[in-house]
Amino acid sequence: MAASPQSPAGGAGRGSGSGPASPVAPPPRSNQILRDLAGGSVVISILAVVLALIVGGILIALTDENVQAASGYFFSRPADTINAVWVSVSGAYSALFQGSVYNFGALDFAKGIKPLTDTLTFATPLIVAGLGVGLAFRAGMFNIGGQGQMLIAAAAAGWVGYSFPLPYGIHLILAVLAGIAGGALWGGIVGLLKARTGAHEVIVTIMLNYVAVYLVSYMLRTPGLLQAPGSNNPKTPAMLPTAVYPDLLGPGYNLHAGLLVSIAATVFVWWLLSRSSLGFKFRAVGVNPNAARVAGIDVKRSYVTVMLISGGLIGLAGVAQVLGTVTTGFSSGIDAGIGFDAITVALLGRSRPWGIFVAGILFGAFKAGGFSMQAGQGIPVDIVLVVQSLIVLFIAAPPLVRAVFHLPTPGVARKKKPVTLAKAVAAK
Template sequence: MNDTDKPEPDESRPGSTPESGSDVDTATADAPEEVAPADDTSAARSDRSRSVLRQIASGDALSGVLAVFLAVFVGSVMIAATDPTVRETASYITARPSDFLTALWDAISGAYSAMFRGAIFNYLVDEPETQWRPLTETLKFAGPLILGGLGVGIAFRAALFNIGGRGQMLIAGGAAGWVGFQLDLPMVVHLPLAILVGMAAGALWGGIAGVLKARTGAHEVIVTIMLNYVGYYLLFYALTKDALLKTPGSVNPKSPPMHDTVILPKVLGDRFNLHFGFVLALIAVAVVWWLLNRSTLGYRIRAVGENPNAARASGISVGKTYTVVMMIAGSLLGLAGVNQVLGTVTSGVSLDLDASIGFDAITVALLGRSRPLGILAAGLLFGAFKAGGFTMQASENISVDLVLVVQSLIVLFLAAPPLVRAIFRLPTQEAK
């Protein structure tokens, strides 16, 4: 085949390689080669799962926006269906349709305006500090979501599905928490040490899945799911032993509170709950962007994600790349766990420190199309959902579980791009 006949890389795909990237020929020629799977059926199944994952993660931004719109629309229907005034006026809609339409508008607009007041700006109060407090709450919730989304997203770029965010957060949070209450050090040493220990613990836990994938071909989805359970029960065991994490004399599985020298400082002072964890998330976004787009390692990650066989033929160690990617992913999710223990909930390590962030991070990564800037935007959106959901429940008596439904619907529509295109009559990828 002539050079002109070779297909050019598609940069819209998660593992695509830019034309200006480093040449794969610069990779070490003597890199260790992995043994190709002997079972053709398992190899084909792996290729199919990689293709599906790549298709979901590489959709255009418009599909993501429309998925959010559809999820919010379905959420609006659920709000209307459960509102007592709407149901009452629906019984005589043919006689007085204006009553039904007014009740419908009041229910939906009231719910989302309450969410806006709780997530962005509270226009019902006069004090500027109280008006902007909701935005700081959104940023506080967004910090660990962004970090978790980066951890899942960078694995996506290598065509790996890191579903073990919960276990990585629990192990990292437990390790950082032990450093936080057990050691007595100056803040300039104590805080960085706790952060590094937490990230190292998360990297170790994520690296287990990477090593098993590289050495035995074990599917990372199964391994990371099982490691979630292992991490949970390891932390539970540690929280029941005085010599490890348990508070002496307490019957509750919870550690002592963190020392003041290890707590993440507040960004805007003690009047707001926003802490330095959000700044760490912004730094992580910049670092991951540089790693994926400007470094040799990022080129290898994208090459392996696009076509591991071609990457292997070019001299890239696919197994080593899998291991490194999962360690990086684990460290990012570990940093999300550190964010929780040293910033959001400093009263002690507990079994619920992950606060479902490990699974929400999957949605954030999918919505952000595994791109750091997209993950940043998706994390802010989901942080707003979390912050605004509590106000919506308090003022409109709408269960905060509606937010979980909307998030789940976003995943549903993101996982079915053809459905979104069919609903909005968008051209298919082939037509484009």
């Protein structure tokens, strides 16, 4: 007996008198958009910071003496332990906030916002150095030579800053340009070796860091080079007033015009990557250098060019250190670890200019508030370094953050399509 058109064998729904069953409607596109946003890079970066602060709070509680004492009789009076944990963690993060954003204990508003200006001062070299590292990342180059590029830039800018009595304005511009040139030269060596010999940029930048450290140390100990005349200390003379960044809010604050330079540098890098053909070439090389070469892009020239620009941006960080916060002469420790912190800033900012800008301010707040935590609450400043390291850890492991917060993986429900080089570059 033949199957009826309305029977299951005939393909229609059971007991249905109509035609074939209508196909199931696909889920709304808004659902996929929400999934992509929830699991996107911006949310992952924010949650990585939150998760790092949570783990940092646990470490603060574990190292607090009052918490340790209260935990000894936890089962008899658990509320005491909970209260001690709350007092320890909230006090530490409150001190971090008041040391980096606003001091509620200040006598007036002018003194209350000083922590915020300190945060922006610390953030200034981190932003420009992070931009340099992030730009190299976008071109597929891992520039970890920020320390060396900063030192060479600081030496060049400092030498111009104290050696030549020039009119105000001209002197500052020349000193800044000298610093940019010094950093660009040190970064350009890496790009040139990568392009000509295929040398790995990680090894070259590490070695050049050592070369810069010992070279600058030698010059600081040699009369006639960088050492102050008549001094036995490895330190330069004081910068001339005409070569110093002007104060933005007056002498009562440390904030200087280097912040405006960092904002201009952020706009420049955004324009370079998003609106220029050179930035398109950088991104194409970063996505796939072989495909970029087939498309007619000179990959070797791109390596040299991007490292020149990257080194110049990192050189601005050295300039900010010499002509902004340290105007009485500098020593070999002028880099203050900024060259390596810039890698963390670039990672947190996802190598996007404005993301790096925000990440630089965040890490500037950590630097400014860390001292307040140590002074006001007795919290070791190393805890702040642990939090920064945890941020890098969680940023480098998005699946871990998604698993902790039960976030969806963006794009998993979307059918994959062939991606051309141009589309891949535009997405990156």
